[in-house]
Amino acid sequence: MRIVLLGCPGAGKGTQSKILSERYGFPHIATGDLFRAEITAGSVLGLQVAGYLKSGTLVPDAVVVEMVAGKLQGCPDGFLLDGFPRTLEQAQALDKLLRQEGSQIDMVMHLHMREEEVVRRLTGRRSCSSCGALYNVVSHLPRVDGKCDHCGADLIQRDDDGSAIVRKRLMVYEDLTRPLVAYYRAANVFRELDGGRPVEEVTLALMAVIDGARVRS
Numbered sequence: 662m663r664i665v666l667l668g669c670p671g672a673g674k675g676t677q678s679k680i681l682s683e684r685y686g687f688p689h690i691a692t693g694d695l696f697r698a699e700i701t702a703g704s705v706l707g708l709q710v711a712g713y714l715k716s717g718t719l720v721p722d723a724v725v726v727e728m729v730a731g732k733l734q735g736c737p738d739g740f741l742l743d744g745f746p747r748t749l750e751q752a753q754a755l756d757k758l759l760r761q762e763g764s765q766i767d768m769v770m771h772l773h774m775r776e777e778e779v780v781r782r783l784t785g786r787r788s789c790s791s792c793g794a795l796y797n798v799v800s801h802l803p804r805v806d807g808k809c810d811h812c813g814a815d816l817i818q819r820d821d822d823g824s825a826i827v828r829k830r831l832m833v834y835e836d837l838t839r840p841l842v843a844y845y846r847a848a849n850v851f852r853e854l855d856g857g858r859p860v861e862e863v864t865l866a867l868m869a870v871i872d873g874a875r876v877r878s
């Protein structure tokens with residue numbers, strides 16, 4: 662299946678994508694994670710995009726689309742996109758790439774959330790500096806303070822998770838990404854889910870949508 666997980670910063674896209682890709686074997690393509698890996702590696706792309714991530718603004722469409730196009734080539738049987746597309750231009754570019762190989766998006770699942778809950782989640786987020794596992798100082802503490810349950814590496818806070826940058830990212834989402842809801846609704850591949858419920862409940866709701874679509878296809 663070719664799935665897009667849509668939602669504002671902190672809606673739980675990364676958390677749910679990791680669970681779903683493990684369960685169904687979908688390749689998980691998370692543009693934010695890919696950019697952060699490039700920044701950590703000090704690559705040319707990393708240097709090019711670092712300022713955008715730090716300030717909470719979007720990387721230019723052409724740069725993102727080129728990176729994603731390369732990743733999609735390795736996923737002929739489907740994928741789970743997390744954080745892409747984020748603008749109408751990116752959505753149209755994705756449609757074009759898929760059309761060229763005779764396929765299309767099967768399902769767009771939108772996790773909707775209240776702004777105040779998003780700010781609380783993101784300022785409390787911690788992630789593993791080595792394996793990327795996600796934690797939260799409010800809702801999901803590690804067993805040992807500051808250490809990853811899976812690999813023992815240090816937990817870190819993202820540079821863009823301070824409350825001022827989080828609010829900036831939410832404004833960017835409203836301006837540039839929210840229009841995708843109407844775009845995908847019109848294409849008849851859109852499902853809306855409540856991202857504010859506990860992680861396990863959101864996972865079950867997403868799985869019900871995916872399993873339903875798999876039965877129909």
Ligand code: AP5
Pocket residue numbers: 668669670671672673674675676677692693694696713714715717718719720721725743744745746747751782783785786787795796797798800801821830856857858859860861863
């Ligand atoms: P990106 O990394 O994609 O960030 P984002 O979209 O802002 O999303 P987040 O990773 O902040 O949130 P999430 O929805 O994944 O939530 P999570 O599961 O972690 O992008 C970062 C930057 O990269 C962008 O600002 C931009 O500069 C650039 N970029 C990336 N893609 C781009 C694109 N396509 N075009 C242009 N630029 C791009 O959960 C958050 C916290 O909440 C965690 O602590 C988690 O444990 C907790 N949590 C999750 N679910 C629940 C729940 N149900 N209940 C309680 N707590 C929960």
